[in-house]
Amino acid sequence: MEHIKTLNTQTLNNTVKKGGCGECQTSCQSACKTSCTVGNQTCENRK
C-alpha cells in the first residue's frame, strides 16, 4: 500500500457477534459526568 496506511486492524463489524457482554465500565463513572464519551472506553473482554 503505497498511498494509504491503515492504522488499525480491528473493525467495528468484527464486534457485532462477539460483543454485548456488558462487563465494560459505565461511561459517566470515569471522569466526565457532563458529556458522553463511550468511544474512549476499553472492552473488558479483550483485556
Next chain:
Amino acid sequence: MIHQYQNNGYNIVLDVNSGAVHVVDQAAYDVIGALERQNGAHTPETLRAPKTADGLRSELEDRYSREDIEDILDEVIALTEEGRLFTQDVYEGNIDEVKQRKTVVKALCLHIAHDCNLACRYCFAEEGEYHGRRALMSYEVGKKALDFLIAHSGKRRNLEVDFFGGEPLMNWQVVKDLVAYGREQEKIHDKHFRFTLTTNGVLLNDGIQEFVNREMDNVVLSLDGRKEVNDRMRPFRNGKGSYDLIVPKFQKLAESRDQQKYYIRGTFTRNNLDFSNDVLHFAQLGFEQISIEPVVGDDTDPYAIRSEDLPAIFREYDRLAKIMVDREREGRGFTFFHFMIDLEGGPCVSKRLSGCGSGTEYLAVTPWGDLYPCHQFVGQEEFLMGNVDEGIVRPEIADEFRGCSVYSKENCRKCFARFYCSGGCMANSYKFHHTINDTYEVSCEMERKRVECAIMIKAALADRAV
C-alpha cells in the same frame, strides 16, 4: 460513509461504519474525496466500473498522473473488499435487538452528600443541593442502594459505585461503612465492587488518602486549572479561592497512587477559552491523568459556552493535540481524557449503539434513596424512577432511555462521530430540547473536534518517519 480531514499535516480518512482509520497522501486524499462525491455507497463492483476511473481522471488528471490515480483506485478497491472503506451501516438492523435487550443495573452514582463546602459558580447541583434540600445519605439508605444494585445486576460481576455529591467527604464515615458493607456482600454474591470517589479535596487528609488508595478503583479530583481560573469559578462559600488549599493535597494523592487510576478533572467555561493552558498547567504540576471538559450552562449564564466560541475552542484542541504529540515523543506524555481513543480494543458495536447506559444500567441515588436516570436528572421530578425500598416503580422511564440510540436521533445519522459519543449526553439533550432523543449541537461540535484530534494523535505517534 467516509469522513476525511486534515490536521497537523496529516491527511486522515475515517471509514465511519467500520471504524477503520487511514492516513493517506494528498493524492489518495483527493481520490477518496472524489469517489465519495461520486457515490457514497461505492462497492468493489462500482469502483471497478470503467466510468469510475473515467470520472476520477477527468476530475484529477490535471493534478495527478494517470498511473497514480489507478494505483490509488486499486488500493481503495482492496480496502473496500476487506470492509475498511465504503462500508455501509449494517448495525441499524440490530437496533431492535438492542432496544429490547434485557438490561441489568451495573452502576450507581450515590449522592452521598447533597451539601458542599465550595460554592462553584457553574455547579449543576446548585452548590450540592440539587434543587432540593441539604441532606446526607444515611448508612441504611446506602446499604439498601448496594443491595438494590446486587439484586438487579444479573450475572454481571463487576459493579461500579461512585461516591458523588455535593462533596462526599462531608459524609465520609458513611462512605467508609458502605465500602466495608460492599466488600462483605461481594464475597457472598460473587460480585466485585469498583468504587470511585469524586471529590473537591477540601477535606482530604492522610487517613482519607490511605483509605482511598486501598479501596477506590478510581478517584476524580475536581480542580479547574490555573489558580486564577480555578478560584474565579471554585470559591469557598466566603468567596475565597480554593486552589492553594487543594493543589498540594491532590499532588500528594496522585503521587501516592503512582499517577494511576485517578483523574484531575476540571471544567472550562467561556471565561477560559484558552483552556489548553489549564491542561498544561496540570501537566506542569505533575499530574499525568487529566480531564478538562466544557461547562454546560444555560444560555443566560455568562460563563456558558456559545456557538460563537467554537472556533477558539477548536484552536485550543488543535494546539493541545500538537503539544501532546511533541511531549509524548519527548517522553513527557500525559493522558487527556477526551483525547483517549482505543482504535484496536474499544467498545463493541452493541455498547456504541446503546450509549452511556443512564436510566437502565446506570442510576443515581439521592440521599433519601430516590432513583433517577443519572446524576444530572436528580431533582427533576418527572424523571423520578423509584426508590431503594420499592425499586423501579416507573419502568416506562427506563424504557424511554433504553430506546434512545444513535438511530433515534436524526442529527446522529449524518454524523461521523456517532460511534464515539454514542448519541451524546441525554441530560444535555433534555436540558436544551426537553427530549432525550435530540442532541446538543454545541457539545456535538466539540465532540467531533475531539475525535478528530484524538485520531490525529494516533496517526502522528504511528508515524515513525518523523
